[in-house]
Amino acid sequence: MRLKFSRFLVAFLLIGSLMLAGCNAQEVGNNSSPTSTTAVETTTTASTEATSVSQTTSESNPGMTNSLPRLEGKATVVITVKGSPITVEVDGTNAPITAGNFVDLVQKGVYDGTVFHRVVREPQPFVVQGGDPQSKDPKSDRNLWGTGGYVDPKTNNERRIPLEIKPKGEKEPIYGKTLESARITKPPELQHKQGAVAMARSQQPDSASSQFYFALADLGFLDGNYAVFGYVTQGFDVVNQIQQGDRIDSAEVTQGAENLKTGQS
Known part of the structure; x- marks a missing residue:
C-alpha cells in the first residue's frame, strides 16, 4: 500500500508542476491544485464510446480551429541546443492543429x-520544458519564465490552441476535452513514450500556446490529458x-x- 501511495503522490506532484508551468501570467494566481489523473471507468460500452467521440468532435469550436495553422501530413524539425541537433518528427496526421501551430512558430523563429x-x-525522469518567448530576453523577470505564450503581432493577443487528442482507431481528434472527461476509454494515437514532444498548458484544456516539453521517460499517466504532437527521432542524448x-x-x-496550411484568419 505504501508503494502504491508513493507512486500516486509522485504522479500527482509531477502533473501539478506541468500544469502550473503552462499558465499565463493572469492564471498563475487563480489556478487551484490540479487533480490527479485517474483511469476512466471501464464500464463504458463500445457504442457509448463511439458516440462520445462523434459528439465531442462536433462540439469543438470550428471557428477556432479553422483560424489556426494546420499540418496536413508530417514534417521534420531540427532543434539545436548548445550546438547539438535534436531531430523531431512532427505528426500532423494525428494532431493537425497542435503540429501546425508548432511548425508555424518554428518558421516564425x-x-x-x-x-x-x-x-x-x-x-x-519527467520532462524538459521550454518555449516561452519571454525567456528570449535575458533581462526579463525569470520568475515569469514559463508563464507566457506566443503573442500574434497582428492582433496583440496570445494565440491559444485547443486540446487535441485523437483516440486510437478514430478518424478525427477530439477537441477541448481530456479523454477522461470525454468518457473515452481508448488510448490516444500519440502517447507519452520516451522522446515524445507535447504541449504544456494550464488547467484549462484550451490554454496551450507555444510552450512544449520533451518526455524523458514513458509517462503513460499523462496520456489523454496533454497533446503529444511528435517524437524525437535523433538526438535524444542531447x-x-x-x-x-x-x-x-x-x-x-x-x-x-509544404504540408503547413495557414489559417483562414
Missing part, C-alpha cells in the same frame, strides 16, 4: 533563443543533457514545410 525553464529529473537555463540556438523545419 519564435523558439530561437528561448530557454528551457523547467527540467525535472527527480524523483524520477535532450538528456539539457539543463535548466539552456537556450535553443535555433529551430528549423527541414522537411515537410
